[in-house]
Amino acid sequence: MPQSPSKSKTPNASGQKAVVIGAGIIGVNVALALQDKGYDVTILDRGEPGMGASFGNAGGIAVTECAPIAMPGTLMNVPGWLMDPLGPLSVRWGYLPKMLPWLLRFLAASSKSRVEQIATELAALLNRAWDDYDPVIAKAGLADAVFKKEGAMAVYRSDASRRKDDYASDLRRRNGIKIRDLTRAEVRDLEPDLAPIFSCGVMEEDWGRVLDPYKIVMGLYKCFLDQGGKFETAEVTDFVYRDGKPRAAMTTSGDQITFDTVVVACGAWSKTLAKRLGSPVPLDTERGYNTTVPYHDAKLSRMVICADDSFVMTPMEMGIRVGGAVELGGLTAAPNYDRAKALFAKGKEVLPKLNGDGGTEWMGFRPSMPDSKPVISKSPNHQNVFFAFGHGHLGLTMGATTGRLISDLMSGEETPINMTPYRINRF
Ligand SMILES: Cc1cc2nc3c(=O)[nH]c(=O)nc-3n(C[C@H](O)[C@H](O)[C@H](O)COP(=O)(O)OP(=O)(O)OC[C@H]3O[C@@H](n4cnc5c(N)ncnc54)[C@H](O)[C@@H]3O)c2cc1C
Structure with missing residues (x-):
């Protein structure tokens, strides 16, 4: 009450x-x-x-995410991402000139010294997230009915791709965030419906998820x-x-x-x-996309972060939500739902029993500061x-x-x- x-x-x-x-x-x-x-x-x-x-976000209480979006080396990855029109990052070229000042600040924030400082400042907020939420959700009578605290699992297709995240993992650990490496077998045991394509994973211990953000x-x-x-x-x-x-x-x-x-x-x-x-x-926006499909055969028991392809899958009350991506295109351009479809296709590769029947697509405007x-x-x-x-x-x-x-x-x-x-x- x-x-x-x-x-x-x-x-x-x-x-x-x-x-x-x-x-x-x-x-x-x-x-x-x-x-x-x-x-x-x-x-x-x-x-x-x-x-x-x-309304339609991925529902993660992502308390481990103190590594900022602009990381050392981000600039090097951008050309590769942009080559794939439906990849993790896309740009509406007509909007680029308007966004240039934001992008320059974004790149300035990716230097190692800035990243170290930003991670600590984000962790100061994230490390309080549950302490601040718990009384609020109890007061609103929401508690366990809609908040699940069972951690999230990041998965990697190869040990080499895991190593690319070594710096981000180190940043997290140094900022008091709990993460635990998982073997191939542990990944399989935790989520048996995932395709057997992952060589390792990371358990993000304190993550939670909500059953419906709305x-x-x-x-x-x-x-x-x-x-x-x-x-x-x-x-x-x-x-x-x-x-x-x-x-x-x-x-x-x-x-x-x-x-x-x-x-x-x-x-x-x-x-x-x-x-x-x-x-x-x-302030600008990083537009993001997802598809939510009702439950058919595929099962997940926690959020899964597909690190190589930069998307997440969340088991929610109404079904499984597959999404992510960043599209730089401002607040007025119409959504390009091919991006949601491309993410869903990647989801099917990872979770083969996913069935798109009855799915709904969504696009949302993340409110994003360059740092x-x-x-x-x-x-x-x-x-x-x-x-x-x-x-x-x-x-x-x-x-x-x-x-x-x-x-x-x-x-x-x-x-x-x-x-x-x-x-x-x-x-
Ligand atoms: C695909 C996607 C996945 C995401 N996943 C996660 C996740 O897993 N975990 C997480 O923590 N975050 C996630 N996010 C980010 C999260 O959704 C946003 O950071 C958050 O919803 C922002 O909340 P807000 O209240 O600031 O903005 P909004 O929810 O956008 O609310 C802003 C409100 O302001 C109103 N408004 C605007 N202008 C005016 C005006 N002039 N007068 C009156 N009203 C106005 C709008 O109508 C709107 O209701 C995700 C975002 C996206 C797009």
């Missing part, structure tokens, strides 16, 4: 009106955490809650409403200032929704509003403005932690970690 708002209300928060823009996994977690501090919270979204990137958002959203939270359908385009401070959100229908404090949590669409609030930010770190930040310009976006491949994983940290920042309490690495003006 949902509990009433927390015992630890912040005295000066009581009754203050906080508006959270965006009802994805980040927005609902932030809203719940602010309620706990005693804020009177309204979520605004231009559509239904949970229908953005948070249900998580909706479960948290329901808890928020049960605790007196409000929701309005509204597309925010700008802000109204009074005495130099943003005081209301302006919407496409001409309404002005007033607030004492505001949080921008619009995922991949946060850039425009951040700029309006005086904080230009190099793979989210923005969890107070505005440098306005005391009453906060930002929570840019979680890239890890928004589901970092949802509760982001909520907790934003609520600490807003209420002026000491945060459990140093927030400097995630500030909006770090570029």
Whole structure:
């Protein structure tokens, strides 16, 4: 049963009106955490809650993923990836000029010294993920019904391909993340339906998965409403200032929704509003694809990460989800579902009993910063403005932690970690 708002209300928060823009996994977690501090919270979204990137992601609570997307040597791999139009990375060439500043920062983030630092800063968030999620999911009554904590298994076709990940494994271990090497036989024993093509694997001990990412958002959203939270359908385009401070959100229908404090949590669409609030930010999107097929014969008991081909397979409530990939193409181009089909074909190679009948394809916009770190930040310009976006491949994983940290920042309490690495003006 949902509990009433927390015992630890912040005295000066009581009754203050906080508006959270965006009802994805980040927005609902932030809203719940602010309620706990005693804020009177309204979520605004231009559509239904949970229908953005948070709807159809791979469902991994990927607490071991502290290695950033830009790694030493990434640049060398790019030409090979791009040769395959349906490979793990593709670019909509018309969008490339717009994305160039992001790409240059992405490459700058791939130097060894930056990677070492970024991994430690990501691990500081990831190592808290379960501690922050556990009370939230218990309060929302979700617990074991939708969260599974049984680890994930990465698989490799050859020992040579495993060795390519040695540096990433080392980074993880040095940042306190538990991983365990698996032999060919152990891989077979753990997932007997996989094709016998893997020479070894890695058990990522503390991973979890959710049975349906959309249900998580909706479960948290329901808890928020049960605790007196409000929701309005509204597309925010700008802000109204009074005495130099943003005081209301302006919407496409001409309404002005007033607030004492505001949080921008619009995922991949946060850039425009951040700029309006005086904080230009190099946010872009890495589009990702997947196919979800109902259960037929193929069985998996945990998430499987196919490291050589950069895709994952997740057993979910409604079936097996196969997906991944990165497409750089901005927010407006139509999806190219051939990418979902190509990933599914690779899935069938790996899990031969997979059956595509009744499958559904999906594309989502990961909100990505060039250095793979989210923005969890107070505005440098306005005391009453906060930002929570840019979680890239890890928004589901970092949802509760982001909520907790934003609520600490807003209420002026000491945060459990140093927030400097995630500030909006770090570029
Ligand atoms: C294929 C794929 C697989 C993934 N797998 C995983 C995984 O296994 N584990 C993991 O941790 N993460 C994963 N992710 C990443 C994760 O899905 C995202 O990081 C996360 O969903 C981002 O959440 P969000 O709340 O920031 O954004 P969203 O869920 O996109 O929500 C943003 C919301 O803001 C609203 N909005 C936008 N602009 C406005 C506006 N102007 N006014 C009002 N409302 C607005 C939108 O309507 C939307 O509801 C994956 C992503 C993809 C695409």
